[in-house]
Amino acid sequence: MTMVTYCTNHKSTETGLRCGKCDKPICGRCVVFTPVGTRCRECARLTRIPTYNVGAAYFARGLAAGMAVALGIGVLGGYLLKAGVLPVPYLFGPLMLAGIGYVTAEAVSLATNRKRGPILLAVAVTSFIAGYLALEILTPGTLVVAGLWGIAAFIVAIAVIVGRLR
Numbered sequence: 001m002t003m004v005t006y007c008t009n010h011k012s013t014e015t016g017l018r019c020g021k022c023d024k025p026i027c028g029r030c031v032v033f034t035p036v037g038t039r040c041r042e043c044a045r046l047t048r049i050p051t052y053n054v055g056a057a058y059f060a061r062g063l064a065a066g067m068a069v070a071l072g073i074g075v076l077g078g079y080l081l082k083a084g085v086l087p088v089p090y091l092f093g094p095l096m097l098a099g100i101g102y103v104t105a106e107a108v109s110l111a112t113n114r115k116r117g118p119i120l121l122a123v124a125v126t127s128f129i130a131g132y133l134a135l136e137i138l139t140p141g142t143l144v145v146a147g148l149w150g151i152a153a154f155i156v157a158i159a160v161i162v163g164r165l166r
Contacts, residue, residue, distance in 0.1 A: 017031055066107055066111075078139045
């Protein structure tokens with residue numbers, strides 16, 4: 001006669017699995033597969049990958065770098081457009097937005113020691129939008145996101161940021 005074993009965490013679930021380290025009975029919902037065998041959640045010690053572990057200090061550094069770079073480029077670009085130094089053909093506007101997106105994402109990444117994740121992605125997108133708004137305030141109507149061409153340029157810039165920090 002075999003003895004029925006129940007999961008330690010789910011008392012009504014029968015199981016034949018055990019943790020390879022502490023020998024605690026675990027069910028299919030509790031098992032964690034590791035390179036050295038099956039473990040319970042306590043023995044597996046699940047932690048986030050350090051690249052995606054963003055604390056408050058990294059968040060603040062990323063926000064400061066992203067805003068400084070995006071607003072700096074937006075203000076500089078606005079003054080250069082006003083002075084007539086930069087041409088504004090239909091192709092240059094989207095390239096400028098994609099460039100602002102890339103440089104902003106790179107600044108956030110460098111300031112946070114190449115960390116990634118949804119929080120830093122939101123920081124970079126917010127910084128990009130702030131830089132775009134600064135550019136638009138200084139040169140009203142020059143690069144306004146209107147029509148399919150402008151919307152496509154804005155989407156490309158966001159896609160560049162997402163590709164860099166995802």
